[in-house]
Amino acid sequence: MEPDEEFYELYGEYVSLKELGVxxxxxxxxxxxxxxxxxxxxxxxxxxxxxxxxxxGAVGATVGxxxxxxxxRVKREVKEx
Amino acid sequence: MDPLTVALIVLLSTxxxxxxxxxxxxPGTDETATMAPIALTLLLAGLDPxxxxxxxxxSIAAFKMADSIPVALxxxxxxxxxxxxxxxxxxxxxxxxxxxxxxxxxxxxxxGQVVALAVSLALSYQLMPAGEWLRAxxxxxxxxxxxxxxxVLAGVVVLAVxxxxxxxxxxxxxxxxxxxxxxxxxxGRPIYISFFLGITIGPLMFxxxxxxxxxxxxxxxxxxxxxxxxxxxxxxxLNPLRILTKEELAHSTLWSAVTSILAxxxxxxxxxxxVGDLLREGSRDRVKGSVLAYTVRDAIKNATYIGGxxxxxxxxxxxxxxxxxxxxxxxxxxxxxxxxxPRDYIMSNYDYTTIALSLFLATAIAFLVAYPVLVKYSxxxxxxxxxxxxxxxxxxxxxxxxxxxSYYDAKVAGIFGTLIVSLVSGALWRLGVSLxxxxxxxxxxxxxxxxxxxxxx
Numbered sequence: 254m255e256p257d258e259e260f261y262e263l264y265g266e267y268v269s270l271k272e273l274g275v276x277x278x279x280x281x282x283x284x285x286x287x288x289x290x291x292x293x294x295x296x297x298x299x300x301x302x303x304x305x306x307x308x309x310g311a312v313g314a315t316v317g318x319x320x321x322x323x324x325x326r327v328k329r330e331v332k333e334x
Numbered sequence: 335m336d337p338l339t340v341a342l343i344v345l346l347s348t349x350x351x352x353x354x355x356x357x358x359x360x361p362g363t364d365e366t367a368t369m370a371p372i373a374l375t376l377l378l379a380g381l382d383p384x385x386x387x388x389x390x391x392x393s394i395a396a397f398k399m400a401d402s403i404p405v406a407l408x409x410x411x412x413x414x415x416x417x418x419x420x421x422x423x424x425x426x427x428x429x430x431x432x433x434x435x436x437x438x439x440x441x442x443x444x445x446g447q448v449v450a451l452a453v454s455l456a457l458s459y460q461l462m463p464a465g466e467w468l469r470a471x472x473x474x475x476x477x478x479x480x481x482x483x484x485x486v487l488a489g490v491v492v493l494a495v496x497x498x499x500x501x502x503x504x505x506x507x508x509x510x511x512x513x514x515x516x517x518x519x520x521x522g523r524p525i526y527i528s529f530f531l532g533i534t535i536g537p538l539m540f541x542x543x544x545x546x547x548x549x550x551x552x553x554x555x556x557x558x559x560x561x562x563x564x565x566x567x568x569x570x571x572l573n574p575l576r577i578l579t580k581e582e583l584a585h586s587t588l589w590s591a592v593t594s595i596l597a598x599x600x601x602x603x604x605x606x607x608x609v610g611d612l613l614r615e616g617s618r619d620r621v622k623g624s625v626l627a628y629t630v631r632d633a634i635k636n637a638t639y640i641g642g643x644x645x646x647x648x649x650x651x652x653x654x655x656x657x658x659x660x661x662x663x664x665x666x667x668x669x670x671x672x673x674x675x676p677r678d679y680i681m682s683n684y685d686y687t688t689i690a691l692s693l694f695l696a697t698a699i700a701f702l703v704a705y706p707v708l709v710k711y712s713x714x715x716x717x718x719x720x721x722x723x724x725x726x727x728x729x730x731x732x733x734x735x736x737x738x739x740s741y742y743d744a745k746v747a748g749i750f751g752t753l754i755v756s757l758v759s760g761a762l763w764r765l766g767v768s769l770x771x772x773x774x775x776x777x778x779x780x781x782x783x784x785x786x787x788x789x790x791x
Contacts, residue, residue, distance in 0.1 A: 266361055329559060
């Protein structure tokens with residue numbers, strides 16, 4: 254990371270719009286993919302699709318979060334005083 | 335309570351604790367934006383509403399303990415409720431008392447939550463008969479109006495008047511109600527979740543979309559990484575009774591009891607600021623005053639969240655205050671999979687004793703897990719979170735959950751409905767309108783618009 258690289262302050266945190274876009278796209282794509290896969294999974298395990306859709310969608314978003322940890326850089330420089 | 339339910343309460347409280355310790359320590363995590371969508375997801379996934387309430391109470395315990403840790407150690411709030419603690423934490427840090435306020439805050443959180451739980455449950459039990467009367471309807475201008483509506487209206491007006499920009503807040507009440515009802519009439523269904531999520535992420539979306547505007551973007555631009563100074567922590571006793579002085583314990587207990595009741599209609603942030611400032615100004619010693627204010631604010635944070643959730647939930651059945659209409663709103667929302675609100679499900683399927691025991695058990699588990707973890711490892715966790723979790727990953731996760739839930743609510747139109755509601759909410763928030771005003775207007779909108787259109791003017 255360059256010392257004078259430009260970021261934007263959002264909710265008290267410094268973010269890169271490009272990285273935020275990538276992280277949001279990855280989490281959303283996985284959430285919706287898992288959401289749409291839910292009826293098939295529900296059929297396989299023999300339960301109603303409604304609840305499973307939301308649960309799997311949330312799981313997809315969480316997988317997206319885990320992947321995003323590798324895609325985005327931390328913009329905090331921690332100094333111990 | 336059967337053994338399986340007890341086991342599930344223990345499991346969910348523990349999981350909730352670990353998740354919200356992490357979320358609490360992360361800077362910039364708004365309470366409504368992080369607590370409501372997850373509770374809503376669990377409810378929509380078919381989990382028993384009482385177990386989701388248990389999850390929610392444990393999350394309050396962990397989140398409100400953890401969000402003040404980055405405040406004490408680095409002067410950075412972990413959540414909106416921790417913002418009022420920043421000035422006192424900086425005074426303490428200047429005088430080498432960062433670890434002192436941190437441990438006092440954690441201990442005061444325990445006191446706040448336990449006192450509020452006892453007060454809220456006892457008061458709710460006494461007031462339960464009044465609930466029937468509040469749910470009855472009267473005819474006003476030819477419109478059937480539930481009596482609780484006047485309580486919500488009074489609450490939203492009080493909140494608007496105490497907003498940073500009171501005139502804009504007051505004007506926004508009928509205008510926002512018309513926006514919501516207009517969109518509902520276009521959808522042809524009483525959509526709720528999309529609008530609720532829209533308000534929740536309003537400030538984030540407004541800032542984010544402002545950054546797409548070339549001129550506005552300049553005001554958000556910063557150079558290089560953000561420097562965070564983390565204070566060192568000495569050895570801390572695990573016994574909470576050794577941490578608080580008699581004065582701090584007495585103030586924490588008293589104000590937790592009082593504010594847990596007031597949070598039925600008043601803003602938790604407002605109460606935290608008000609009481610903390612009163613205590614600090616009342617002390618002759620600046621440092622002692624700041625430490626006392628910081629400590630009691632931590633107790634009030636837990637107390638207002640507990641009281642603001644449980645009293646409307648058990649007694650009134652409607653979200654009468656900013657807490658119930660904000661982070662706890664999923665419990666007052668009619669869900670298709672239940673055919674009623676989770677609140678109604680809990681009250682019709684469980685007796686008072688089971689509800690009270692479940693919530694005390696959740697609190698006990700939450701503190702047994704979170705308290706030693708935070709006291710012993712708070713600095714290490716803060717360091718790991720600050721060094722390893724980029725803000726983009728977290729914001730991306732919450733935006734993804736909001737998009738998915740909006741789609742679930744009203745398909746593609748739901749996503750755009752969320753977008754427009756979030757933009758309007760974010761703009762009003764920027765103009766100084768408390769988001770609580772918008773949450774409560776959302777609840778009052780159907781009756782408010784019916785009354786507005788029935789006015790003989």
